[in-house]
Amino acid sequence: MFRTLRRALCVAAALLLPLAGTQSSAHADVGAQAGAGYWHTSGRQILDAAGQPVRIAGVNWFGFETDIHVAHGLWARDYKSMIDQMKSLGYNTIRMPYSDDILKPGTMPGSINHDGKNTDLRGLTSLQVLDRIVAYAGQAGLKIVLDRHRPDAAGQSALWYTASVPESTWIANLKSLAARYKGNPTVIGIDLHNEPRDPACWGCGDTARDWRLAAQRAGNAVLSVNPELLIMVEGVQSYNGANGWWGGNLMGVAQHPVQLDVPDRLVYSAHDYATSVAQQPWFGDPSFPANMPEVWDRYWGYVFKQNIAPVWLGEFGTTLQPAVDQKWLSALVTYLRSTSAYGADSFHWTFWSWNPNSGDTGGILKDDWQTVDTAKDGYLEAIKAPGFEGGGSGPDPGGPGGPGGTPACTAAYAVSSDWGGGFNAEVKVTNTGSTPLKSWKVTWAWSGAQKITSMWNASYTQSGTSVTAVNAAHNGSVPAGGSASFGLGGTPGGGAAPSVTCTAA
Structure with missing residues (x-):
């Protein structure tokens, strides 16, 4: 440049x-x-190498x-x-x-x-x-x-x-x-x-x-x-x-x-x-x-x-x-x-x-x-590339169990780095149903005193140890079998990964 x-x-x-x-x-x-x-x-x-298109x-x-x-x-x-x-x-x-x-x-x-x-x-x-x-x-x-x-x-x-x-x-x-x-x-x-x-x-x-x-x-x-x-x-x-x-x-x-x-x-x-x-x-x-x-x-x-x-x-x-x-x-x-x-x-x-x-x-x-x-x-x-943030692809929603299905999702929380005074984590939301998601919400409660300092690709509210994260405008739509992700930073570090719950709409 x-x-x-x-x-x-x-x-x-x-x-x-x-x-x-x-x-x-x-x-x-x-x-x-x-x-x-x-x-x-x-x-x-x-x-x-397998002849598949990549980005x-x-x-x-x-x-x-x-x-x-x-x-x-x-x-x-x-x-x-x-x-x-x-x-x-x-x-x-x-x-x-x-x-x-x-x-x-x-x-x-x-x-x-x-x-x-x-x-x-x-x-x-x-x-x-x-x-x-x-x-x-x-x-x-x-x-x-x-x-x-x-x-x-x-x-x-x-x-x-x-x-x-x-x-x-x-x-x-x-x-x-x-x-x-x-x-x-x-x-x-x-x-x-x-x-x-x-x-x-x-x-x-x-x-x-x-x-x-x-x-x-x-x-x-x-x-x-x-x-x-x-x-x-x-x-x-x-x-x-x-x-x-x-x-x-x-x-x-x-x-x-x-x-x-x-x-x-x-x-x-x-x-x-x-x-x-x-x-x-x-x-x-x-x-x-x-x-x-x-x-x-x-x-x-x-x-x-x-x-x-x-x-x-x-x-x-x-x-x-x-x-x-x-x-x-x-x-x-x-x-x-x-x-x-x-x-x-x-x-x-x-x-x-x-x-x-x-x-x-x-x-x-x-x-x-x-x-x-x-x-x-x-x-x-x-x-972003297919398979990454909201870019996944999955079964055709018009196929078996398609448009009439009940939206469903799961979420996986993982700490990607922890330096004692703070940490970064990623949460992956996966559409486990047979119909596309229009939006999703992930909730969890920390066992310690963790506080979110920043979040990307989602918005959040925190009350005490309880956190609710909601999709951003660009990644709420997730095809059947696809996924979206968001990340967050918080303080202090050293806490265990919480159990998370995903709610789909």
């Missing part, structure tokens, strides 16, 4: 498994639904590209609890930005709290920490896309090479990462270079500037080492006089497609942002936001709609502070969701960002690195 932070706000992603010793999460049973094995493409679809629906967790050479937030939390929370919210993929600096021998991470947190990361190099994150993702059945975000920690680059990091180094490092994770389908792909921009061109034929040709060279080099990986190719900034977001312009694909030596491995990627990042002409159009689908179709959506290749919106984000940004995100989610008209096909996406310290967008987490921004997460709920 080309904002002030992604480049400069470095202070001192989807994989989740419960903390050690805990075998529970609201999503612990849906790992297989993230798509087993390596993934490949067919037309506009991405398919898992990348995740977050960006940045930091390895910055001057501390490691994912941010590990000064505040254990990486396992961070990942735990990602999965509890229903994200199935992490886009993990890095710079080529982490491939230099002996590069060490900074700003990791080892005092009771991240103890297994002590003394590890940056690449070894990345290995641990990848391993934890794999245990959870979630996926990682590696993103070459910067040539070095100093900042992004318009072209894929710089004076200090030539093309040969870029390709050698891409091949090194491909070899490092060969045979490990947790790492499903590599985003070759983040946000190519002017003077980068698409299809102009100048080997020093033509990003499409460079992507072919790098993509084929990666596939020569690991032919199972997806090759993610972002757009450019300008094409035939049409200017857009950095990396967000895929207009040139129609006339100049990327051609890889291994079939069914190419995914095109675009970035799109709101006014909290920068102004664009379309925000001032009198018809905004009704004009946005045509804008998205023109810049990148047509690649999907014409069945050329899958399209992955690798970055999109906003502070949600201006009203125009709220309208933009609502319109974008509707646009991404509208692909249900294409059956099992779908746009793919990773939200920018998980981190709260992205200067012009903020993140899914708030500044305490713990509390969820429920407004942002709520917008994304409708486009």
Whole structure:
């Protein structure tokens, strides 16, 4: 992304498994639904190893590209609890930005709290920490896309090479990462270079500037080492006089497609942002936001709609502070969701960002690195992957025992992390009846003095030890056999999981 932070706000992603010793999460049973094995493409679809359609629906967790050479937030939390929370919210993929600096021998991470947190990361190099994150993702059945975000920690680059990091180094490092994770389908792909921009061109034929040709060279080099990986190719900034977001312009694909030596491995990627990042002409159009689908179709959506290749919106984000940004995100989610008209096909996406310290967008987490921004997460709920938050599918309600049945549900409560002073938990609601739920309510009573401090994807009331949680507007409807989930934070920690009761309507 080309904002002030992604480049400069470095202070001192989807994989989740419960903390050690805990075998529970609201999503612990849906790992297989993230798509087993390596993934490949067919037309506009991405398919898992069994040939089933899958959706990348995740977050960006940045930091390895910055001057501390490691994912941010590990000064505040254990990486396992961070990942735990990602999965509890229903994200199935992490886009993990890095710079080529982490491939230099002996590069060490900074700003990791080892005092009771991240103890297994002590003394590890940056690449070894990345290995641990990848391993934890794999245990959870979630996926990682590696993103070459910067040539070095100093900042992004318009072209894929710089004076200090030539093309040969870029390709050698891409091949090194491909070899490092060969045979490990947790790492499903590599985003070759983040946000190519002017003077980068698409299809102009100048080997020093033509990003499409460079992507072919790098993509084929990666596939020569690991032919199972997806090759993610972002757009450019300008094409035939049409200017857009950095990396967000895929207009040139129609006339100049990327051609890889291994079939069914190419995914095109675009970035799109709101006014909290920068102004664009379309925000001032009198018809905004009704004009946005045509804008998205023109810049990148047509690649999907014409069945050329899958399209992955690798970055999109906003502070949600201006009203125009709220309208933009609502319109974008509707646009991404509208692909249900294409059956099992779908746009793919990773939200920018998980981190709260992205200067012009903020993140899914708030500044305490713990509390969820429920407004942002709520917008994304409708486009999360099937099998996650409200995305489950089950028997046809028109089948035996269908529409006339009595609504029924069960709920499962699981503590995902507990640090003594507080805890996080997830509750999974499952429709056990033969008719769709219109709404649901979960109740319980704690045996101790626990108090809810935050809840996402549901609303609640608490009176003494008794709690009642009611579905949010976006996840009350649950198909027969499907499920929805919500999460909560509370204090103090150390309490036992209560028995919960689900009431359906």
